[in-house]
Structures are given as C-alpha cells and as structure tokens.
Amino acid sequence: MLKIFLAFIGWCVNLSNYKAGNLSPKGCVADRQLCPCVRTAIGVACRLAIRFPAVHRVKSAIADARKIFLTITTYFVCGLSVFLFAAEDLPGYTDCPFLPDSKWRVHDQTRPQPKIVSSGTGDLNVTPPNDAIVLFDGTNFDAWRRNNGKPIDVPIENGAFNIHQTGQLRTKQVFGDFQLHLEWSTPTKREDRMNWGNSGVFIMDRFEIQIIESHDSFIYADGNAGAIYGQFPPLVNPARKAGDWQSFDIFFTAPQLDENKLSVPAYVTVVYNGVLVQNHQQILGTTLHRVLPGTYPLKETGSIMLQEHHSGVKFRNIWIRPLK
Numbered sequence: 001m002l003k004i005f006l007a008f009i010g011w012c013v014n015l016s017n018y019k020a021g022n023l024s025p026k027g028c029v030a031d032r033q034l035c036p037c038v039r040t041a042i043g044v045a046c047r048l049a050i051r052f053p054a055v056h057r058v059k060s061a062i063a064d065a066r067k068i069f070l071t072i073t074t075y076f077v078c079g080l081s082v083f084l085f086a087a088e089d090l091p092g093y094t095d096c097p098f099l100p101d102s103k104w105r106v107h108d109q110t111r112p113q114p115k116i117v118s119s120g121t122g123d124l125n126v127t128p129p130n131d132a133i134v135l136f137d138g139t140n141f142d143a144w145r146r147n148n149g150k151p152i153d154v155p156i157e158n159g160a161f162n163i164h165q166t167g168q169l170r171t172k173q174v175f176g177d178f179q180l181h182l183e184w185s186t187p188t189k190r191e192d193r194m195n196w197g198n199s200g201v202f203i204m205d206r207f208e209i210q211i212i213e214s215h216d217s218f219i220y221a222d223g224n225a226g227a228i229y230g231q232f233p234p235l236v237n238p239a240r241k242a243g244d245w246q247s248f249d250i251f252f253t254a255p256q257l258d259e260n261k262l263s264v265p266a267y268v269t270v271v272y273n274g275v276l277v278q279n280h281q282q283i284l285g286t287t288l289h290r291v292l293p294g295t296y297p298l299k300e301t302g303s304i305m306l307q308e309h310h311s312g313v314k315f316r317n318i319w320i321r322p323l324k
C-alpha cells in the first residue's frame with residue numbers, strides 16, 4: 001500500500017511537471033502550481049523512498065500493526081457475539097419488579113435453576129382412595145366444563161385426553177382445602193421453549209402450579225414445572241422426559257377470610273413425580289406473567305382449572321380429596 005501511495009505521489013508530481021512543460025509522463029489528471037524544481041525533487045524523492053530500507057521497516061511495522069488490529073478485532077467481535085448470544089439464550093427477564101421480601105424479580109433471568117434430581121417411583125396409575133372424588137378416570141368429562149359451556153366431545157384415547165383439543169377445563173365443583181392427584185404428559189415433538197408442554201393446574205381458578213417440558217428444555221426458574229408460577233421455583237427438578245407420564249400430588253390449604261378481608265393466606269405443598277418440590281409454601285397472590293402477584297380473591301373455595309396453552313398436553317387419572 002505504501003509503495004503504491006508513494007508511486008502515486010511521484011506520478012502526480014510528474015504530471016504537474018508535464019503540465020508545466022518540464023517532464024513528459026504518460027497521462028495528465030492534475031494541475032499543480034508548484035515550482036518545477038520542487039515538483040521534480042518530490043517526484044525523485046518518492047521514487048527513491050520506495051527503495052529506501054527504512055521504508056521497508058515502516059511497511060513491515062504497518063503490516064504487523066494491521067495483523068494485530070485484525071486479530072484483536074476478530075476476537076472482540078467473536079467474544080461479543082458469544083456474549084450476546086448467551087444473554088439472548090438465557091430465559092427470563094431483567095426488568096420485572098422484585099417479589100415482596102425477595103432479592104429476585106418476577107421471572108428473574110439470574111435466579112438459579114432448580115437442581116436436577118431423578119424422579120421417584122410408584123406415583124403413576126395410583127388408585128384413588130375410596131373417599132376421593134374422581135374427576136377423570138378415562139371414561140367421561142362429567143366433572144368438567146368448558147369456558148363457553150359447550151359439551152366436551154373430544155376423543156379419549158388410552159384413558160387420557162388432550163387439553164389442546166378440549167380447551168381450558170374447569171371442575172364443576174369448587175374446592176377449599178384438598179389433596180389432588182393428576183397425571184400428565186407433554187408432547188415429544190419439540191416446540192418453542194415458552195410453549196413446549198405448557199399447561200398448568202390453577203387452584204381456585206388463579207394459583208398456577210406450572211406444567212411445562214422441563215427435562216430437555218427450561219425457562220426462567222419460577223416458570224419450570226412444579227413452580228408456583230412467577231413466585232417460587234420448584235425446590236428441585238425431577239422432570240421426566242417429554243412423552244413420559246408424570247404426576248402431581250398437590251396439598252392445598254385455602255385462604256381464610258375474616259369480615260370479607262384476607263386473614264390467612266393460602267399454602268401449597270407439591271409432590272412432583274414422587275419428589276417434594278413445594279413445601280407448605282405460602283402463595284403470594286394470583287399468579288401472573290411479568291408482574292407482581294395479583295390480589296387474593298375474596299372467597300375460600302374455587303374450581304380447579306387445567307390450562308390450555310397451545311400445546312397438546314395430555315391428562316389422565318385425576319382425583320381429589322376435599323379436606324373440609
């Protein structure tokens with residue numbers, strides 16, 4: 001580059017000499033007003049400088065600097081890309097409000113993921129005790145209703161139904177304190193991380209125990225399966241792989257009212273695939289997305305609702321034991 005530059009300077013000077021009638025180069029692109037002697041001296045100096053040893057040292061230094069610059073730039077761009085990709089890949093948010101009395105925000109991107117543990121055994125195909133209310137035994141939807149009131153006329157296959165086909169379901173009966181057992185299975189086909197196997201058990205229509213694929217995929221800690229959504233992650237992650245049957249055993253203590261005001265909040269214990277993941281955890285309020293928990297309902301009972309979240313999650317063997 002330096003050689004070309006110096007040759008160009010010399011060429012331009014010679015051109016100007018040509019214009020001035022002192023030399024006869026091959027072409028003419030500029031009209032210089034330099035003294036003929038100065039122009040000639042510069043032209044000759046440039047031509048000599050090309051062969052001067054110091055110039056080669058300068059050229060070598062420039063080449064080295066160029067290599068160093070390119071190397072640093074390459075590493076910087078690669079590092080920045082990896083950082084941005086990693087940040088983008090971390091599920092969760094950094095701009096949600098802090099949970100009450102907590103150092104974590106709602107759906108906090110930096111909240112630690114629950115430790116992965118192996119699941120228990122003996123939690124599937126559990127026979128309901130004789131004092132249980134059977135909500136679904138693989139034969140009918142008699143205990144359930146749709147939001148729109150239309151009949152639930154979808155196929156039941158192998159004793160299970162698909163919530164994406166039925167749509168959101170609520171129990172016809174309302175419950176306060178209870179023990180609930182249900183079994184569920186997420187689709188084997190990978191879906192968007194926020195949607196793969198997303199469903200949930202809404203207690204009293206508003207407190208969600210999250211269902212989502214959590215074996216080969218994960219979202220923010222307080223959104224994994226077994227979480228009290230947006231509030232408390234599961235204590236550990238005993239998820240089975242997508243397509244396998246999994247279970248929840250939920251023990252719920254309903255909120256209590258005194259003169260139409262909340263006097264005792266709700267508590268929940270969740271056993272997920274035979275493993276304790278919520279231990280008599282106080283529920284902070286209605287579970288919501290990206291905002292603080294909502295207010296408590298002014299009631300002490302409510303329906304059990306199964307969430308439809310655009311994913312073909314299957315359910316079977318659902319029964320409940322009201323505790324009072």
Ligand code: MG
Pocket residue numbers: 198199200208210211307309
């Ligand atoms: Mg959900």
